[in-house]
Amino acid sequence: MLRLLHGYKAAPFLIRYISTKPIIRIPKSSIHPFGDPSNQRPILQNVDWTINEGEAWAVMSASSGDSGKSAIFQTLLGHLRILSNPKEPLQHGLYPFIGENIDPYSRVSAVSFSHRSNRGGAFYDYTARYGAIRDEDALTLRESMFPESILEDKPDPLAGSPFDKPKVKKRAFEDVVKLSDEDKALFDSLVKEMDLERLLDLPLIALSNGQTRRARIVRAVLARPEIILLDEPLTGLDVSSRPKLLNLLHKLHQTRKPRVVLGLRTQDDIPEWVTHVALVQDGTVKAGVKNDVVPFIKHNPSVLDVSGTGPIGGGAGSIVLDLRGVSVKYGDRIVLDNLSWQVRQGERWHLQGVNGSGKTTLMSLILGDHPQSYVQPHLLLPSPPVPAIPSKFVLNHRKRIPTAHLRQSIGVVSPELFDAFPRRHGPSGMSVWEAIGTGFEGVFVPLSGNGIGANLPEQKSLRDWREERMWDVLENLGPSAWKPSEYPREIAAEFAQKKFADLSVGEQRLVLLMRTLVGRPPLVLLDEVWSGMNEEMVNAAKKYLRERVGNDQAVVLITHWEDEVPWTQSEGLKTFRLEEGKGYLV
Ligand SMILES: Nc1ncnc2c1ncn2[C@@H]1O[C@H](COP(=O)(O)OP(=O)(O)OP(=O)(O)O)[C@@H](O)[C@H]1O
Structure with a gap:
């Protein structure tokens, strides 16, 4: 479109x-x-x-x-x-x-x-x-724009006592960077037009x-x-x-x-x-x-038939995410201010907000990655029972859930995860099968030789279920979903053996989406999930999200493009908008 x-x-x-x-x-x-x-x-x-x-x-x-x-x-x-x-x-x-x-x-x-x-x-x-x-990491945006201001900055181990943390020796920016008037x-x-003025002295990493x-x-x-x-x-x-x-x-x-x-x-x-x-x-x-x-330009018509589809799966399910009075600040800078939000099984959410409004920060609290997630007054997240049966969960405060457990009950795709996911080339690199299989435990290296997770030898039913799930995502999100074929299983099997690092960007993104969905986590967070994918891949992924993600699962999608959301408001899509630190139901 x-x-x-x-x-x-x-x-x-x-x-x-x-x-x-x-x-x-x-x-x-x-x-x-x-x-x-x-x-x-x-x-x-x-x-x-x-x-x-x-x-x-x-x-x-x-x-x-x-x-x-x-x-x-x-x-x-x-x-x-x-x-x-x-x-x-x-x-x-x-x-x-x-x-x-x-x-x-x-x-x-x-x-x-x-x-x-x-x-x-x-x-x-x-x-x-x-x-x-x-x-x-404390390089500021301003310094990063002028490499000459940082080239000679080195940790100075002689500063202070030997027990002090080494300090980066800063040089006065104005002494180093001599800009012509032009x-x-x-x-x-440039910084004015790109609205970066107020960020110039923030650490780049922030x-x-x-x-x-x-x-x-x-x-x-x-x-x-x-x-x-x-x-x-x-x-x-x-x-x-x-x-x-x-x-x-x-x-x-x-x-x-x-x-x-x-x-x-x-x-x-x-x-x-x-x-x-x-x-x-x-x-x-x-x-x-x-x-x-x-x-x-060859356009592939969307395979989605949204006409006549009923409302999104109920919304009557149990609460899978419960936030009350959640705030995040850095010094005087308030990023999230007293947010409250509840998400239920079966719901589909569009999380909106301009660049810098705190969407990633909110996601990082929910994923338990943010240190301030431990100190929130009321941040209840899904925690899997033991042994892990994905659709079953209990709600608990973040501080009572080990991070490894959270990774099983919350599936995520984000730009940060995409950049960070390991991509070793050569024989030691992960295959597509192994990369997808890390999704069951939400880890970043395969936990077993068969690529479908750890500690399963005794649990045949769980093992069988996991294998079935692997084929489900491979066939419905893999190459045969974007290039229709008479032999979807064969195509999927061939794709599964490829090295993850050798795939194109769009294919890697799809594999990470498969990794997120394979374990059927009760909560799925999808941030900028379509970038790098071509039209056919986007269509296949939207179709999967609409048709194969269950009513016992909740999905939160972050995107700046309305037409990238696979559901419509008339079907029951809900919208949560972040603005100046506050959160609003739209
Ligand atoms: N350590 C920090 N110190 C100061 N400010 C920070 C720090 N970390 C993040 N911020 C600020 O928090 C705000 C929210 O960032 P966040 O990444 O959550 O935004 P976002 O809504 O995800 O934006 P985008 O749409 O660009 O991905 C930004 O303005 C950012 O500069």
Whole structure:
């Protein structure tokens, strides 16, 4: 579905000034991975693409895998090999406008928003931001914008007595960072337009997802590249930030400081100021004027038939989450202020709120990850009885539930979990089967050789149930759900053996959704669950949530896009909105 983004039309006078000076040029080439000596297996074929000065391009693909727009971006960053036709060689390089003695790749910046790399593939503790912030994490947003202010900062073990915690030796920002008037003006206008002014002196680690994403764009622009590649830049931004960002990108592009190339999914709206589209589909690229290319986008009609569906499962179930008078503050900064909220089995909730309104903080309390979860007056969470039978639970105060038990009764997908989940390549890396199986206990490494959890040898019925559940999510959320097949079990079995780390971003996100749903936890929290997924994957996941998640389960979905919610208000969807620290039923 196309969302309308008004007010960003390319002005006619601009189109007149579009020159034919090429900025990027790939003449009739195929794109290959480096290290493929035979050049037999191109990732993309017959790529014939030129970007001229003044044109505004979006690269679109239905797949977030290597054959989609990420392959184009990898090519533009020099990570893939361009093999051009010998009769029409790549003259003056990929970026003909950049002087011959300059490394062109040093003038191109890329920022991707559908995922971030996770530091070597091992799991890391993403809950650090909720607690007392360690000195080494205390880098402020302002400092992070100017790497020269931090390069020489080191823990100073000689400060104080040997028993003191080492302190980070701070250098006065003004002594280190000497900005020209022009740079200062750019910095001031960028942080103003991206609404980051009041966050500049906060530790970087404390910023919300949307705030961090806006900051990453500002930092990339401050590095003054010639071209900036922004992959899915609207991911996770609230409704009011999106037009501001698009407006800023439009302005930057017009002044060519820097030129902007956007990466979008085929289901995303194309900003009106974009003049040209490179559509990556089935291993080839169709590039041209927007209106000529857009009709070639293959849309998969939604498989959801919402007509005639009855109300969502009752709402008459037992309370599965009970919050009263819940508050979180950091120093003087109140993030959650006296919230009360009850969620019952069978209910479906949309949790709303602008960037920084406290949604992730609330989730972290419910997940028991937040240190302040222990001190809340009334924070009752589902706790599994022993031995774990997922649909059975009792309510208990967070401080009386071991965290390991909470992980069994609350399933979660979030940007933090996605970034932190281990992704080791090679033989020791987790298979898809093992990654999904960690969901039964909510852990991050497989607890047994068979990949379906710990301590089951004696409990045949539980073992059988878990295996059944594995196949249920694999068949209904795996490849045969997005590419219909006559052999769903075979396709699922093949997919289950793949290495998690080798999957595309969209596939990894789906596997983490399977991991969340496999154990049928009574409470499911889904935060930004669709980013990186293509249209077919989103449809399959929505269908699963509507049809296969039970009335004994409650689901809370966080998204800034109304059309990403699989249920409607008329079906009984409930909305809880965070605003200025307070929570409201909408
Ligand atoms: N340690 C901290 N110190 C000060 N402020 C903090 C700290 N941790 C979080 N905050 C602030 O708490 C607010 C809520 O952040 P949170 O991540 O919960 O927002 P969110 O609603 O999830 O936003 P988004 O939509 O961007 O994901 C933010 O303004 C953030 O800057």
